[in-house]
Amino acid sequence: MRRTSALVTAAALALLAGCQGSGGGGAVAAPVIPEAPPVAVEVTPADGAIDVSPTVPVEISVTDGELTDVAVVDGAGAAVPGAVADSPEDPAVEVWTPETPLAYGTTYTLTATAEGVSAEPAQAATTFTTVTPQRQLTPAIGPLDGQTVGVGMPIRVYFDQPITDKAAVERNLTVTSSTPTDGVWNWFSDTEVHFRPSQYWPENTDVTLDADLYGVDFGNGVWGETDRTVSFRIGERHVSVADADTHQMEVYDGDQLVQTFPISAGSPDNPSYNGAHVVTEMNRDRVMDSSTYGVPVDSPGGYRTPVEYAVRISDSGEFVHAAPWSVAQQGRENVSHGCINLSTERARWFFEFSQPGDVVEIRGSDAGTLRSPINDWTIPWEEWRAGSALT
Incomplete structure:
Protein backbone atom coordinates (compact mmCIF):
# COMPACT_ATOMS: atom_id res chain seq x y z
CA MET A 1 0.00 0.00 0.00
CA ARG A 2 1.37 3.39 -0.96
CA ARG A 3 1.26 7.02 0.12
CA THR A 4 2.10 9.99 -2.08
CA SER A 5 2.73 13.12 0.03
CA ALA A 6 3.45 16.77 -0.45
CA LEU A 7 4.93 17.02 3.07
CA VAL A 8 8.49 16.53 1.82
CA THR A 9 8.15 19.50 -0.48
CA ALA A 10 6.70 21.63 2.29
CA ALA A 11 9.46 20.70 4.71
CA ALA A 12 12.12 21.51 2.17
CA LEU A 13 10.66 24.98 1.60
CA ALA A 14 10.55 25.64 5.32
CA LEU A 15 14.19 24.60 5.77
CA LEU A 16 15.25 26.78 2.85
CA ALA A 17 13.50 29.77 4.39
CA GLY A 18 15.17 29.20 7.75
CA CYS A 19 18.62 29.23 6.19
CA GLN A 20 18.29 32.58 4.40
CA GLY A 21 20.21 35.54 5.82
CA SER A 22 18.26 38.63 7.01
CA GLY A 23 20.29 40.87 4.66
CA GLY A 24 19.32 44.41 5.37
CA GLY A 25 17.07 43.33 8.24
CA GLY A 26 13.96 43.12 6.08
CA ALA A 27 11.20 40.62 6.86
CA VAL A 28 11.36 37.16 5.28
CA ALA A 29 8.28 36.08 3.31
CA ALA A 30 6.43 33.03 4.63
CA PRO A 31 6.84 29.94 2.37
CA VAL A 32 3.90 28.89 0.25
CA ILE A 33 2.80 25.31 1.05
CA PRO A 34 1.03 23.74 -1.93
CA GLU A 35 -2.32 22.14 -1.30
CA ALA A 36 -2.19 18.32 -1.05
CA PRO A 37 -3.93 16.59 -3.97
CA PRO A 38 -7.07 14.65 -3.14
CA VAL A 39 -6.96 10.86 -2.91
CA ALA A 40 -8.46 8.95 -5.84
CA VAL A 41 -9.61 5.30 -5.77
CA GLU A 42 -10.61 3.14 -8.75
CA VAL A 43 -11.92 -0.45 -8.66
CA THR A 44 -12.70 -3.16 -11.22
CA PRO A 45 -14.87 -4.92 -12.28
CA ALA A 46 -16.92 -1.85 -13.12
CA ASP A 47 -19.99 -1.09 -11.05
CA GLY A 48 -22.99 -2.92 -12.48
CA ALA A 49 -20.92 -5.48 -14.40
CA ILE A 50 -22.67 -8.80 -15.06
CA ASP A 51 -21.62 -12.24 -16.32
CA VAL A 52 -18.27 -11.79 -14.60
CA SER A 53 -16.01 -14.83 -14.19
CA PRO A 54 -15.80 -15.75 -10.49
CA THR A 55 -12.02 -15.89 -10.86
CA VAL A 56 -11.57 -12.50 -12.53
CA PRO A 57 -9.07 -10.31 -10.61
CA VAL A 58 -10.76 -7.72 -8.37
CA GLU A 59 -8.36 -4.79 -8.74
CA ILE A 60 -7.91 -1.58 -6.73
CA SER A 61 -5.86 1.41 -7.80
CA VAL A 62 -5.07 4.36 -5.46
CA THR A 63 -3.61 7.71 -6.53
CA ASP A 64 -2.06 10.17 -4.04
CA GLY A 65 -2.85 8.01 -1.05
CA GLU A 66 -2.72 4.64 0.62
CA LEU A 67 -5.29 1.84 0.65
CA THR A 68 -6.48 1.37 4.22
CA ASP A 69 -9.48 -0.96 4.01
CA VAL A 70 -11.27 -3.36 1.65
CA ALA A 71 -14.65 -4.86 2.49
CA VAL A 72 -16.61 -7.31 0.36
CA VAL A 73 -20.13 -8.60 0.96
CA ASP A 74 -22.39 -10.90 -1.02
CA GLY A 75 -25.94 -10.14 -2.10
CA ALA A 76 -27.28 -11.10 1.32
CA GLY A 77 -24.87 -8.74 3.08
CA ALA A 78 -22.63 -11.49 4.45
CA ALA A 79 -18.94 -10.60 4.64
CA VAL A 80 -16.64 -12.37 2.17
CA PRO A 81 -13.17 -12.89 3.68
CA GLY A 82 -10.17 -12.14 1.50
CA ALA A 83 -6.73 -10.55 1.33
CA VAL A 84 -5.05 -7.77 -0.65
CA ALA A 85 -1.68 -8.09 -2.38
CA ASP A 86 0.29 -6.33 -5.08
CA SER A 87 -0.63 -7.32 -8.62
CA PRO A 88 2.15 -9.41 -10.22
CA GLU A 89 1.42 -7.69 -13.56
CA ASP A 90 1.29 -4.07 -12.36
CA PRO A 91 2.92 -2.88 -9.10
CA ALA A 92 0.69 0.21 -9.11
CA VAL A 93 -2.40 -2.01 -8.72
CA GLU A 94 -3.51 -4.14 -5.79
CA VAL A 95 -5.64 -7.25 -6.08
CA TRP A 96 -8.22 -8.54 -3.63
CA THR A 97 -8.37 -12.34 -3.53
CA PRO A 98 -11.13 -14.23 -1.66
CA GLU A 99 -10.23 -16.99 0.80
CA THR A 100 -12.45 -19.33 -1.21
CA PRO A 101 -13.39 -18.75 -4.85
CA LEU A 102 -16.42 -16.59 -5.56
CA ALA A 103 -19.54 -18.49 -6.53
CA TYR A 104 -21.28 -18.57 -9.89
CA GLY A 105 -24.52 -16.59 -10.24
CA THR A 106 -23.91 -14.37 -7.20
CA THR A 107 -23.86 -10.59 -6.61
CA TYR A 108 -20.97 -9.04 -4.68
CA THR A 109 -20.17 -5.50 -3.51
CA LEU A 110 -16.61 -4.35 -2.86
CA THR A 111 -15.84 -1.10 -1.02
CA ALA A 112 -12.27 0.23 -0.95
CA THR A 113 -11.11 3.06 1.35
CA ALA A 114 -7.89 5.06 1.01
CA GLU A 115 -6.25 7.95 2.91
CA GLY A 116 -3.69 10.53 1.86
CA VAL A 117 -2.13 13.78 3.04
CA SER A 118 -5.43 15.55 2.70
CA ALA A 119 -7.80 15.25 5.60
CA GLU A 120 -10.55 13.58 3.62
CA PRO A 121 -10.32 9.82 2.96
CA ALA A 122 -11.77 8.51 -0.29
CA GLN A 123 -13.92 5.51 -1.11
CA ALA A 124 -14.93 3.62 -4.22
CA ALA A 125 -17.44 0.80 -4.52
CA THR A 126 -18.47 -1.66 -7.18
CA THR A 127 -21.34 -4.12 -7.32
CA PHE A 128 -20.98 -6.91 -9.86
CA THR A 129 -22.64 -10.25 -10.59
CA THR A 130 -20.83 -13.42 -11.56
CA VAL A 131 -21.93 -15.45 -14.56
CA THR A 132 -24.58 -18.18 -14.35
CA PRO A 133 -23.35 -21.02 -16.61
CA GLN A 134 -25.75 -22.96 -18.78
CA ARG A 135 -23.64 -25.98 -17.94
CA GLN A 136 -20.58 -26.78 -15.83
CA LEU A 137 -18.00 -29.43 -16.73
CA THR A 138 -15.37 -31.36 -14.77
CA PRO A 139 -13.13 -33.48 -17.02
CA ALA A 140 -12.03 -37.05 -16.49
CA ILE A 141 -8.24 -37.37 -16.27
CA GLY A 142 -5.81 -40.22 -16.74
CA PRO A 143 -3.51 -41.39 -15.27
CA LEU A 144 -5.20 -41.45 -11.87
CA ASP A 145 -3.85 -39.55 -8.88
CA GLY A 146 -1.14 -41.58 -7.12
CA GLN A 147 -0.75 -44.08 -9.96
CA THR A 148 2.59 -45.36 -11.28
CA VAL A 149 2.67 -45.84 -15.06
CA GLY A 150 5.14 -46.65 -17.80
CA VAL A 151 7.09 -44.26 -19.98
CA GLY A 152 4.54 -44.33 -22.80
CA MET A 153 1.45 -43.21 -20.91
CA PRO A 154 0.18 -39.81 -22.13
CA ILE A 155 -1.87 -37.50 -19.94
CA ARG A 156 -5.47 -37.70 -21.21
CA VAL A 157 -8.21 -35.17 -20.40
CA TYR A 158 -11.77 -36.02 -21.45
CA PHE A 159 -14.85 -33.76 -21.51
CA ASP A 160 -18.44 -34.95 -21.97
CA GLN A 161 -19.36 -31.78 -23.89
CA PRO A 162 -17.61 -30.26 -26.94
CA ILE A 163 -15.15 -27.51 -26.06
CA THR A 164 -15.46 -24.35 -28.16
CA ASP A 165 -12.62 -22.32 -26.66
CA LYS A 166 -9.85 -24.91 -26.61
CA ALA A 167 -7.15 -22.28 -26.10
CA ALA A 168 -8.77 -21.08 -22.86
CA VAL A 169 -8.85 -24.64 -21.56
CA GLU A 170 -5.30 -25.42 -22.63
CA ARG A 171 -3.92 -22.27 -20.98
CA ASN A 172 -5.25 -23.60 -17.68
CA LEU A 173 -3.79 -27.11 -17.96
CA THR A 174 -0.31 -26.93 -16.42
CA VAL A 175 2.06 -29.91 -16.37
CA THR A 176 5.16 -29.97 -14.19
CA SER A 177 7.64 -32.82 -13.84
CA SER A 178 10.67 -33.58 -11.66
CA THR A 179 12.63 -34.15 -14.88
CA PRO A 180 11.70 -31.32 -17.27
CA THR A 181 10.34 -32.30 -20.69
CA ASP A 182 9.27 -30.58 -23.90
CA GLY A 183 5.70 -31.88 -23.63
CA VAL A 184 2.83 -30.30 -25.59
CA TRP A 185 -0.96 -30.74 -25.66
CA ASN A 186 -2.69 -32.14 -28.73
CA TRP A 187 -6.47 -32.06 -29.31
CA PHE A 188 -7.70 -35.41 -30.62
CA SER A 189 -11.26 -34.08 -30.86
CA ASP A 190 -13.54 -31.37 -29.45
CA THR A 191 -13.83 -33.43 -26.24
CA GLU A 192 -10.36 -34.96 -25.76
CA VAL A 193 -6.85 -33.53 -25.35
CA HIS A 194 -3.59 -35.43 -24.63
CA PHE A 195 -0.15 -34.36 -23.41
CA ARG A 196 3.16 -36.07 -24.15
CA PRO A 197 6.85 -35.19 -24.67
CA SER A 198 8.63 -35.58 -28.01
CA GLN A 199 10.18 -38.84 -26.74
CA TYR A 200 8.97 -41.33 -24.14
CA TRP A 201 8.83 -39.91 -20.61
CA PRO A 202 12.07 -40.11 -18.61
CA GLU A 203 11.77 -43.05 -16.21
CA ASN A 204 11.38 -42.48 -12.46
CA THR A 205 9.85 -39.04 -12.93
CA ASP A 206 7.13 -37.40 -10.81
CA VAL A 207 4.47 -35.57 -12.84
CA THR A 208 1.68 -33.21 -11.75
CA LEU A 209 -1.20 -31.83 -13.78
CA ASP A 210 -2.93 -28.74 -12.39
CA ALA A 211 -6.25 -28.39 -14.20
CA ASP A 212 -7.30 -24.92 -12.97
CA LEU A 213 -10.60 -24.86 -14.82
CA TYR A 214 -13.02 -23.33 -12.30
CA GLY A 215 -14.21 -20.00 -13.66
CA VAL A 216 -12.88 -20.72 -17.16
CA ASP A 217 -15.24 -20.03 -20.06
CA PHE A 218 -15.24 -23.06 -22.36
CA GLY A 219 -17.59 -21.32 -24.82
CA ASN A 220 -21.30 -21.64 -25.67
CA GLY A 221 -22.39 -21.18 -22.06
CA VAL A 222 -20.20 -23.99 -20.71
CA TRP A 223 -17.84 -23.18 -17.81
CA GLY A 224 -15.35 -25.08 -15.68
CA GLU A 225 -16.91 -26.62 -12.58
CA THR A 226 -13.88 -27.19 -10.36
CA ASP A 227 -10.09 -27.27 -10.18
CA ARG A 228 -8.32 -30.62 -10.14
CA THR A 229 -4.76 -31.68 -9.38
CA VAL A 230 -3.50 -35.12 -10.40
CA SER A 231 -0.02 -36.35 -9.47
CA PHE A 232 1.44 -39.62 -10.73
CA ARG A 233 4.81 -41.27 -11.22
CA ILE A 234 6.57 -42.55 -14.32
CA GLY A 235 8.08 -45.89 -13.30
CA GLU A 236 10.75 -48.08 -14.86
CA ARG A 237 11.30 -47.91 -18.61
Whole structure:
Protein backbone atom coordinates (compact mmCIF):
# COMPACT_ATOMS: atom_id res chain seq x y z
CA MET A 1 0.00 0.00 0.00
CA ARG A 2 1.37 3.39 -0.96
CA ARG A 3 1.26 7.02 0.12
CA THR A 4 2.10 9.99 -2.08
CA SER A 5 2.73 13.12 0.03
CA ALA A 6 3.45 16.77 -0.45
CA LEU A 7 4.93 17.02 3.07
CA VAL A 8 8.49 16.53 1.82
CA THR A 9 8.15 19.50 -0.48
CA ALA A 10 6.70 21.63 2.29
CA ALA A 11 9.46 20.70 4.71
CA ALA A 12 12.12 21.51 2.17
CA LEU A 13 10.66 24.98 1.60
CA ALA A 14 10.55 25.64 5.32
CA LEU A 15 14.19 24.60 5.77
CA LEU A 16 15.25 26.78 2.85
CA ALA A 17 13.50 29.77 4.39
CA GLY A 18 15.17 29.20 7.75
CA CYS A 19 18.62 29.23 6.19
CA GLN A 20 18.29 32.58 4.40
CA GLY A 21 20.21 35.54 5.82
CA SER A 22 18.26 38.63 7.01
CA GLY A 23 20.29 40.87 4.66
CA GLY A 24 19.32 44.41 5.37
CA GLY A 25 17.07 43.33 8.24
CA GLY A 26 13.96 43.12 6.08
CA ALA A 27 11.20 40.62 6.86
CA VAL A 28 11.36 37.16 5.28
CA ALA A 29 8.28 36.08 3.31
CA ALA A 30 6.43 33.03 4.63
CA PRO A 31 6.84 29.94 2.37
CA VAL A 32 3.90 28.89 0.25
CA ILE A 33 2.80 25.31 1.05
CA PRO A 34 1.03 23.74 -1.93
CA GLU A 35 -2.32 22.14 -1.30
CA ALA A 36 -2.19 18.32 -1.05
CA PRO A 37 -3.93 16.59 -3.97
CA PRO A 38 -7.07 14.65 -3.14
CA VAL A 39 -6.96 10.86 -2.91
CA ALA A 40 -8.46 8.95 -5.84
CA VAL A 41 -9.61 5.30 -5.77
CA GLU A 42 -10.61 3.14 -8.75
CA VAL A 43 -11.92 -0.45 -8.66
CA THR A 44 -12.70 -3.16 -11.22
CA PRO A 45 -14.87 -4.92 -12.28
CA ALA A 46 -16.92 -1.85 -13.12
CA ASP A 47 -19.99 -1.09 -11.05
CA GLY A 48 -22.99 -2.92 -12.48
CA ALA A 49 -20.92 -5.48 -14.40
CA ILE A 50 -22.67 -8.80 -15.06
CA ASP A 51 -21.62 -12.24 -16.32
CA VAL A 52 -18.27 -11.79 -14.60
CA SER A 53 -16.01 -14.83 -14.19
CA PRO A 54 -15.80 -15.75 -10.49
CA THR A 55 -12.02 -15.89 -10.86
CA VAL A 56 -11.57 -12.50 -12.53
CA PRO A 57 -9.07 -10.31 -10.61
CA VAL A 58 -10.76 -7.72 -8.37
CA GLU A 59 -8.36 -4.79 -8.74
CA ILE A 60 -7.91 -1.58 -6.73
CA SER A 61 -5.86 1.41 -7.80
CA VAL A 62 -5.07 4.36 -5.46
CA THR A 63 -3.61 7.71 -6.53
CA ASP A 64 -2.06 10.17 -4.04
CA GLY A 65 -2.85 8.01 -1.05
CA GLU A 66 -2.72 4.64 0.62
CA LEU A 67 -5.29 1.84 0.65
CA THR A 68 -6.48 1.37 4.22
CA ASP A 69 -9.48 -0.96 4.01
CA VAL A 70 -11.27 -3.36 1.65
CA ALA A 71 -14.65 -4.86 2.49
CA VAL A 72 -16.61 -7.31 0.36
CA VAL A 73 -20.13 -8.60 0.96
CA ASP A 74 -22.39 -10.90 -1.02
CA GLY A 75 -25.94 -10.14 -2.10
CA ALA A 76 -27.28 -11.10 1.32
CA GLY A 77 -24.87 -8.74 3.08
CA ALA A 78 -22.63 -11.49 4.45
CA ALA A 79 -18.94 -10.60 4.64
CA VAL A 80 -16.64 -12.37 2.17
CA PRO A 81 -13.17 -12.89 3.68
CA GLY A 82 -10.17 -12.14 1.50
CA ALA A 83 -6.73 -10.55 1.33
CA VAL A 84 -5.05 -7.77 -0.65
CA ALA A 85 -1.68 -8.09 -2.38
CA ASP A 86 0.29 -6.33 -5.08
CA SER A 87 -0.63 -7.32 -8.62
CA PRO A 88 2.15 -9.41 -10.22
CA GLU A 89 1.42 -7.69 -13.56
CA ASP A 90 1.29 -4.07 -12.36
CA PRO A 91 2.92 -2.88 -9.10
CA ALA A 92 0.69 0.21 -9.11
CA VAL A 93 -2.40 -2.01 -8.72
CA GLU A 94 -3.51 -4.14 -5.79
CA VAL A 95 -5.64 -7.25 -6.08
CA TRP A 96 -8.22 -8.54 -3.63
CA THR A 97 -8.37 -12.34 -3.53
CA PRO A 98 -11.13 -14.23 -1.66
CA GLU A 99 -10.23 -16.99 0.80
CA THR A 100 -12.45 -19.33 -1.21
CA PRO A 101 -13.39 -18.75 -4.85
CA LEU A 102 -16.42 -16.59 -5.56
CA ALA A 103 -19.54 -18.49 -6.53
CA TYR A 104 -21.28 -18.57 -9.89
CA GLY A 105 -24.52 -16.59 -10.24
CA THR A 106 -23.91 -14.37 -7.20
CA THR A 107 -23.86 -10.59 -6.61
CA TYR A 108 -20.97 -9.04 -4.68
CA THR A 109 -20.17 -5.50 -3.51
CA LEU A 110 -16.61 -4.35 -2.86
CA THR A 111 -15.84 -1.10 -1.02
CA ALA A 112 -12.27 0.23 -0.95
CA THR A 113 -11.11 3.06 1.35
CA ALA A 114 -7.89 5.06 1.01
CA GLU A 115 -6.25 7.95 2.91
CA GLY A 116 -3.69 10.53 1.86
CA VAL A 117 -2.13 13.78 3.04
CA SER A 118 -5.43 15.55 2.70
CA ALA A 119 -7.80 15.25 5.60
CA GLU A 120 -10.55 13.58 3.62
CA PRO A 121 -10.32 9.82 2.96
CA ALA A 122 -11.77 8.51 -0.29
CA GLN A 123 -13.92 5.51 -1.11
CA ALA A 124 -14.93 3.62 -4.22
CA ALA A 125 -17.44 0.80 -4.52
CA THR A 126 -18.47 -1.66 -7.18
CA THR A 127 -21.34 -4.12 -7.32
CA PHE A 128 -20.98 -6.91 -9.86
CA THR A 129 -22.64 -10.25 -10.59
CA THR A 130 -20.83 -13.42 -11.56
CA VAL A 131 -21.93 -15.45 -14.56
CA THR A 132 -24.58 -18.18 -14.35
CA PRO A 133 -23.35 -21.02 -16.61
CA GLN A 134 -25.75 -22.96 -18.78
CA ARG A 135 -23.64 -25.98 -17.94
CA GLN A 136 -20.58 -26.78 -15.83
CA LEU A 137 -18.00 -29.43 -16.73
CA THR A 138 -15.37 -31.36 -14.77
CA PRO A 139 -13.13 -33.48 -17.02
CA ALA A 140 -12.03 -37.05 -16.49
CA ILE A 141 -8.24 -37.37 -16.27
CA GLY A 142 -5.81 -40.22 -16.74
CA PRO A 143 -3.51 -41.39 -15.27
CA LEU A 144 -5.20 -41.45 -11.87
CA ASP A 145 -3.85 -39.55 -8.88
CA GLY A 146 -1.14 -41.58 -7.12
CA GLN A 147 -0.75 -44.08 -9.96
CA THR A 148 2.59 -45.36 -11.28
CA VAL A 149 2.67 -45.84 -15.06
CA GLY A 150 5.14 -46.65 -17.80
CA VAL A 151 7.09 -44.26 -19.98
CA GLY A 152 4.54 -44.33 -22.80
CA MET A 153 1.45 -43.21 -20.91
CA PRO A 154 0.18 -39.81 -22.13
CA ILE A 155 -1.87 -37.50 -19.94
CA ARG A 156 -5.47 -37.70 -21.21
CA VAL A 157 -8.21 -35.17 -20.40
CA TYR A 158 -11.77 -36.02 -21.45
CA PHE A 159 -14.85 -33.76 -21.51
CA ASP A 160 -18.44 -34.95 -21.97
CA GLN A 161 -19.36 -31.78 -23.89
CA PRO A 162 -17.61 -30.26 -26.94
CA ILE A 163 -15.15 -27.51 -26.06
CA THR A 164 -15.46 -24.35 -28.16
CA ASP A 165 -12.62 -22.32 -26.66
CA LYS A 166 -9.85 -24.91 -26.61
CA ALA A 167 -7.15 -22.28 -26.10
CA ALA A 168 -8.77 -21.08 -22.86
CA VAL A 169 -8.85 -24.64 -21.56
CA GLU A 170 -5.30 -25.42 -22.63
CA ARG A 171 -3.92 -22.27 -20.98
CA ASN A 172 -5.25 -23.60 -17.68
CA LEU A 173 -3.79 -27.11 -17.96
CA THR A 174 -0.31 -26.93 -16.42
CA VAL A 175 2.06 -29.91 -16.37
CA THR A 176 5.16 -29.97 -14.19
CA SER A 177 7.64 -32.82 -13.84
CA SER A 178 10.67 -33.58 -11.66
CA THR A 179 12.63 -34.15 -14.88
CA PRO A 180 11.70 -31.32 -17.27
CA THR A 181 10.34 -32.30 -20.69
CA ASP A 182 9.27 -30.58 -23.90
CA GLY A 183 5.70 -31.88 -23.63
CA VAL A 184 2.83 -30.30 -25.59
CA TRP A 185 -0.96 -30.74 -25.66
CA ASN A 186 -2.69 -32.14 -28.73
CA TRP A 187 -6.47 -32.06 -29.31
CA PHE A 188 -7.70 -35.41 -30.62
CA SER A 189 -11.26 -34.08 -30.86
CA ASP A 190 -13.54 -31.37 -29.45
CA THR A 191 -13.83 -33.43 -26.24
CA GLU A 192 -10.36 -34.96 -25.76
CA VAL A 193 -6.85 -33.53 -25.35
CA HIS A 194 -3.59 -35.43 -24.63
CA PHE A 195 -0.15 -34.36 -23.41
CA ARG A 196 3.16 -36.07 -24.15
CA PRO A 197 6.85 -35.19 -24.67
CA SER A 198 8.63 -35.58 -28.01
CA GLN A 199 10.18 -38.84 -26.74
CA TYR A 200 8.97 -41.33 -24.14
CA TRP A 201 8.83 -39.91 -20.61
CA PRO A 202 12.07 -40.11 -18.61
CA GLU A 203 11.77 -43.05 -16.21
CA ASN A 204 11.38 -42.48 -12.46
CA THR A 205 9.85 -39.04 -12.93
CA ASP A 206 7.13 -37.40 -10.81
CA VAL A 207 4.47 -35.57 -12.84
CA THR A 208 1.68 -33.21 -11.75
CA LEU A 209 -1.20 -31.83 -13.78
CA ASP A 210 -2.93 -28.74 -12.39
CA ALA A 211 -6.25 -28.39 -14.20
CA ASP A 212 -7.30 -24.92 -12.97
CA LEU A 213 -10.60 -24.86 -14.82
CA TYR A 214 -13.02 -23.33 -12.30
CA GLY A 215 -14.21 -20.00 -13.66
CA VAL A 216 -12.88 -20.72 -17.16
CA ASP A 217 -15.24 -20.03 -20.06
CA PHE A 218 -15.24 -23.06 -22.36
CA GLY A 219 -17.59 -21.32 -24.82
CA ASN A 220 -21.30 -21.64 -25.67
CA GLY A 221 -22.39 -21.18 -22.06
CA VAL A 222 -20.20 -23.99 -20.71
CA TRP A 223 -17.84 -23.18 -17.81
CA GLY A 224 -15.35 -25.08 -15.68
CA GLU A 225 -16.91 -26.62 -12.58
CA THR A 226 -13.88 -27.19 -10.36
CA ASP A 227 -10.09 -27.27 -10.18
CA ARG A 228 -8.32 -30.62 -10.14
CA THR A 229 -4.76 -31.68 -9.38
CA VAL A 230 -3.50 -35.12 -10.40
CA SER A 231 -0.02 -36.35 -9.47
CA PHE A 232 1.44 -39.62 -10.73
CA ARG A 233 4.81 -41.27 -11.22
CA ILE A 234 6.57 -42.55 -14.32
CA GLY A 235 8.08 -45.89 -13.30
CA GLU A 236 10.75 -48.08 -14.86
CA ARG A 237 11.30 -47.91 -18.61
CA HIS A 238 9.78 -51.03 -20.22
CA VAL A 239 9.85 -50.95 -24.03
CA SER A 240 9.34 -54.17 -26.00
CA VAL A 241 9.82 -54.64 -29.74
CA ALA A 242 7.58 -57.24 -31.43
CA ASP A 243 8.70 -57.98 -34.99
CA ALA A 244 5.98 -59.64 -37.07
CA ASP A 245 8.51 -60.40 -39.81
CA THR A 246 11.06 -62.25 -37.64
CA HIS A 247 8.37 -63.59 -35.24
CA GLN A 248 10.39 -62.46 -32.20
CA MET A 249 9.72 -60.04 -29.35
CA GLU A 250 12.58 -58.37 -27.50
CA VAL A 251 11.77 -57.13 -24.00
CA TYR A 252 13.88 -54.30 -22.53
CA ASP A 253 14.16 -53.21 -18.91
CA GLY A 254 15.68 -49.76 -19.28
CA ASP A 255 18.49 -50.20 -21.80
CA GLN A 256 19.00 -53.89 -20.95
CA LEU A 257 17.56 -56.67 -23.11
CA VAL A 258 16.04 -59.11 -20.60
CA GLN A 259 14.01 -61.50 -22.78
CA THR A 260 13.68 -62.59 -26.39
CA PHE A 261 10.44 -64.50 -26.99
CA PRO A 262 9.15 -66.34 -30.08
CA ILE A 263 5.76 -64.93 -31.03
CA SER A 264 2.93 -65.27 -33.47
CA ALA A 265 1.49 -61.94 -34.58
CA GLY A 266 -1.60 -61.14 -36.63
CA SER A 267 -2.28 -63.35 -39.65
CA PRO A 268 -2.33 -61.94 -43.21
CA ASP A 269 -6.12 -61.68 -42.93
CA ASN A 270 -5.94 -59.98 -39.50
CA PRO A 271 -2.52 -58.32 -39.30
CA SER A 272 -1.27 -56.51 -36.22
CA TYR A 273 -0.88 -52.73 -36.55
CA ASN A 274 2.60 -51.23 -36.74
CA GLY A 275 3.82 -48.55 -34.35
CA ALA A 276 4.15 -47.87 -30.66
CA HIS A 277 1.33 -49.43 -28.61
CA VAL A 278 0.67 -48.46 -24.99
CA VAL A 279 -0.34 -50.95 -22.30
CA THR A 280 -3.70 -49.80 -20.92
CA GLU A 281 -5.22 -52.83 -19.21
CA MET A 282 -4.14 -56.16 -17.68
CA ASN A 283 -6.42 -59.16 -17.20
CA ARG A 284 -5.33 -62.41 -15.55
CA ASP A 285 -8.23 -64.07 -17.37
CA ARG A 286 -10.20 -62.71 -20.27
CA VAL A 287 -12.65 -63.90 -22.90
CA MET A 288 -11.65 -62.76 -26.39
CA ASP A 289 -14.86 -61.96 -28.26
CA SER A 290 -14.85 -61.03 -31.95
CA SER A 291 -18.18 -59.23 -31.60
CA THR A 292 -16.41 -56.45 -29.68
CA TYR A 293 -14.95 -55.24 -32.97
CA GLY A 294 -17.90 -56.03 -35.22
CA VAL A 295 -17.46 -59.71 -36.17
CA PRO A 296 -20.35 -61.86 -34.87
CA VAL A 297 -19.22 -64.85 -32.84
CA ASP A 298 -21.23 -67.28 -34.99
CA SER A 299 -19.97 -65.90 -38.32
CA PRO A 300 -16.98 -67.13 -40.35
CA GLY A 301 -13.93 -65.73 -38.59
CA GLY A 302 -15.90 -65.15 -35.39
CA TYR A 303 -14.69 -66.47 -32.05
CA ARG A 304 -15.21 -66.40 -28.29
CA THR A 305 -12.06 -67.73 -26.65
CA PRO A 306 -10.94 -67.62 -23.00
CA VAL A 307 -7.28 -66.60 -22.58
CA GLU A 308 -4.83 -66.09 -19.74
CA TYR A 309 -2.39 -63.27 -18.97
CA ALA A 310 -3.95 -60.75 -21.36
CA VAL A 311 -2.08 -57.42 -21.59
CA ARG A 312 -4.08 -54.93 -23.68
CA ILE A 313 -1.89 -52.81 -25.95
CA SER A 314 -4.53 -50.95 -27.99
CA ASP A 315 -8.23 -50.23 -28.20
CA SER A 316 -8.25 -51.99 -31.57
CA GLY A 317 -8.49 -55.39 -29.84
CA GLU A 318 -4.74 -56.10 -29.68
CA PHE A 319 -3.30 -57.91 -26.65
CA VAL A 320 -0.17 -59.77 -25.68
CA HIS A 321 -1.58 -62.99 -24.23
CA ALA A 322 -1.09 -66.70 -23.69
CA ALA A 323 -2.00 -68.84 -26.70
CA PRO A 324 -1.04 -72.47 -26.04
CA TRP A 325 -2.83 -73.50 -29.25
CA SER A 326 -0.31 -71.60 -31.41
CA VAL A 327 2.94 -72.61 -29.73
CA ALA A 328 3.96 -74.59 -32.80
CA GLN A 329 3.61 -71.44 -34.94
CA GLN A 330 5.28 -69.07 -32.47
CA GLY A 331 8.63 -68.03 -33.86
CA ARG A 332 7.64 -69.26 -37.35
CA GLU A 333 4.27 -68.00 -38.57
CA ASN A 334 1.66 -65.31 -37.89
CA VAL A 335 -1.74 -66.88 -37.16
CA SER A 336 -3.47 -64.65 -34.58
CA HIS A 337 -6.39 -62.26 -35.01
CA GLY A 338 -4.02 -59.31 -34.47
CA CYS A 339 -2.70 -60.12 -31.00
CA ILE A 340 0.81 -61.10 -29.99
CA ASN A 341 0.67 -64.80 -29.02
CA LEU A 342 3.06 -66.27 -26.45
CA SER A 343 3.31 -69.59 -24.66
CA THR A 344 1.55 -69.64 -21.30
CA GLU A 345 4.76 -69.42 -19.26
CA ARG A 346 6.17 -66.59 -21.34
CA ALA A 347 2.85 -64.75 -21.24
CA ARG A 348 2.79 -65.11 -17.45
CA TRP A 349 6.30 -63.63 -17.21
CA PHE A 350 5.36 -60.72 -19.47
CA PHE A 351 2.12 -60.11 -17.54
CA GLU A 352 4.01 -59.91 -14.23
CA PHE A 353 6.68 -57.68 -15.76
CA SER A 354 4.25 -55.20 -17.32
CA GLN A 355 2.52 -52.09 -16.00
CA PRO A 356 0.00 -49.70 -17.60
CA GLY A 357 1.89 -47.22 -19.76
CA ASP A 358 4.58 -49.66 -20.92
CA VAL A 359 5.31 -49.64 -24.64
CA VAL A 360 5.13 -52.46 -27.18
CA GLU A 361 6.48 -51.38 -30.58
CA ILE A 362 5.18 -53.61 -33.38
CA ARG A 363 7.20 -53.74 -36.58
CA GLY A 364 7.30 -55.72 -39.79
CA SER A 365 3.55 -56.11 -40.25
CA ASP A 366 1.72 -55.75 -43.53
CA ALA A 367 -0.95 -53.66 -41.79
CA GLY A 368 -0.90 -49.89 -41.58
CA THR A 369 0.07 -47.80 -38.56
CA LEU A 370 -1.94 -47.98 -35.36
CA ARG A 371 -4.83 -45.49 -35.20
CA SER A 372 -6.61 -46.46 -31.98
CA PRO A 373 -7.53 -43.87 -29.29
CA ILE A 374 -4.06 -44.12 -27.69
CA ASN A 375 -1.86 -43.90 -30.76
CA ASP A 376 -0.03 -40.84 -29.44
CA TRP A 377 3.48 -42.05 -30.26
CA THR A 378 2.67 -42.86 -33.89
CA ILE A 379 1.97 -39.17 -34.59
CA PRO A 380 5.08 -37.29 -35.84
CA TRP A 381 6.25 -34.63 -33.40
CA GLU A 382 5.65 -31.61 -35.64
CA GLU A 383 2.15 -32.88 -36.43
CA TRP A 384 1.59 -33.40 -32.72
CA ARG A 385 2.67 -29.85 -31.89
CA ALA A 386 0.32 -28.50 -34.57
CA GLY A 387 -2.56 -30.10 -32.68
CA SER A 388 -2.19 -27.63 -29.81
CA ALA A 389 -4.76 -24.83 -29.63
CA LEU A 390 -1.93 -22.49 -28.64
CA THR A 391 0.28 -23.16 -31.66
